[in-house]
């Protein structure tokens with residue numbers, strides 16, 4: 001058999017000795033025919049043979065063609081070759097020569113300088129063969145592997161830079177095996193938990209200091225991935241080192257496969273999205289409150305929603321909104337949905353003053369007051385004990401002011417543990433206080449508008465239009481509950497004379513005095529309206545006729561006894577009253593018209609008196625006679 005013919009296939013399966021022997025035999029024959037073809041085949045595979053005879057110290061080889069060298073290298077001394085070897089590889093190659101023992105096999109990869117002056121990587125596979133006793137020869141094949149070597153170096157470089165990237169990534173990158181034990185985790189994890197990374201390896205998430213509920217959720221997702229091989233995306237919320245520090249992570253869980261497409265591990269990318277989510281949630285919650293304000297929801301409802309918004313942002317905080325009326329030196333509690341009832345009760349009314357409890361002094365000084373720990377504040381000692389019985393330890397209080405810097409309330413957040421706000425938290429509290437101010441101002445504005453639209457400016461009694469609206473409402477209610485309803489129409493006597501004698505301003509003062517007197521004389525549920533000029537009406541719900549007559553008489557008497565201070569003197573006045581009551585299908589207009597007719601009758605009979613319908617007598621007799 002042609003030794004060359006079997007040499008190549010043998011090389012392919014790594015039968016080194018066969019190859020070496022084949023090549024050796026091939027070397028001894030002139031290159032012609034098949035030999036020439038084999039030589040070409042070896043060259044294109046960048047493959048060559050060599051033989052080192054320690055006795056002669058020469059290397060007989062085909063390697064010179066691989067390195068672009070001339071024929072003088074075909075049988076060159078080992079020393080000459082050493083000069084072409086990369087300095088870093090010199091030691092390994094020299095060692096090869098000194099370790100020759102029969103049967104030994106050597107594999108080595110090293111760099112040789114190419115004729116074109118660059119480093120060529122050669123992979124050498126050689127064996128020591130004993131040809132005669134005491135005489136060994138090293139037979140070997142070598143192959144140019146520069147491309148592979150460079151690719152490998154590039155791969156290592158990339159792997160290193162990838163590792164560096166992963167390690168310095170802001171996101172947590174972790175790998176878990178199929179038993180959900182951690183196999184790798186980057187440095188980012190130590191931003192959240194102090195457990196050293198080494199200690200995390202081989203352990204499950206729950207053993208890394210992550211809260212059990214979070215670990216459970218995470219592992220449930222992992223198991224889902226293991227079952228389905230599908231990547232997962234979800235969010236988890238974890239608090240480390242105290243409940244007040246909350247982190248929200250968006251987790252991406254990816255399956256990792258080996259070359260045979262078997263699932264081998266899970267890669268977890270965890271990005272903290274706390275701030276983004278919090279901002280988003282904050283905006284959403286703010287919008288809810290602002291929408292409520294725009295939709296004129298009752299102030300109490302708006303403030304409760306505002307407290308809930310604050311509590312959802314300032315974790316573990318409990319919020320209270322206090323209001324300050326312009327004419328009073330106290331704050332009253334307007335909303336505190338999460339405070340203990342007893343504590344809320346204590347806050348019902350808080351005095352405003354320099355040394356008062358937190359909100360009281362905040363309102364007094366109109367500045368934010370932060371009590372991070374009640375124990376540390378001597379000024380707070382007075383009320384500290386009272387507060388501490390409810391487990392409160394810290395209190396931050398922010399003034400609520402109008403655009404013109406008028407104080408209209410305070411906003412406070414209470415904590416069960418000592419706590420100082422972060423700049424972000426403080427900024428948020430100011431923002432919340434602005435929203436509270438908008439709600440309060442809007443409410444005041446609404447109330448003012450309503451007041452102006454429904455009241456008579458001079459007397460503060462309801463104006464005619466609103467009085468009639470209220471009368472219709474009361475009328476309906478009386479019909480529904482079958483309850484009595486009576487009406488007084490009141491006219492000040494000879495009012496023109498008062499105007500004429502004392503002036504218009506005096507007339508105004510009398511009108512005001514009467515309205516004040518009427519409010520004091522009537523019940524809180526009675527409705528006083530100014531119908532026009534010096535004519536008023538009082539609607540008396542749940543008042544039967546006889547009682548209405550008494551009220552009318554009481555009012556008349558009070559007016560008669562009244563004296564309006566005017567320019568050092570006193571103006572006296574009297575009034576006349578007509579009384580009607582709701583009977584059957586009467587409308588408000590019917591009642592008004594009848595009371596008016598009774599008033600007219602009274603005026604005709606002399607004024608300063610009351611009269612009205614009685615059982616069996618609905619219209620004034622003289623008027624009836626007159627119209628006949």
Ligand SMILES: Nc1nc2c(ncn2[C@@H]2O[C@H](COP(=O)(O)OP(=O)(O)OP(=O)(O)O)[C@@H](O)[C@H]2O)c(=O)[nH]1
Nearest residue numbers: 491492493494495496497499504505507508533534
């Ligand atoms: N000062 C003042 N006077 C008013 C007001 N509205 C109406 N008046 C005056 O009230 C007077 C009502 O006069 P009259 O309708 O003649 O009635 P009177 O003088 O009270 O006489 P009797 O009702 O018949 O007792 C008029 O002079 C009006 O100008 C007001 O808001 N202020």
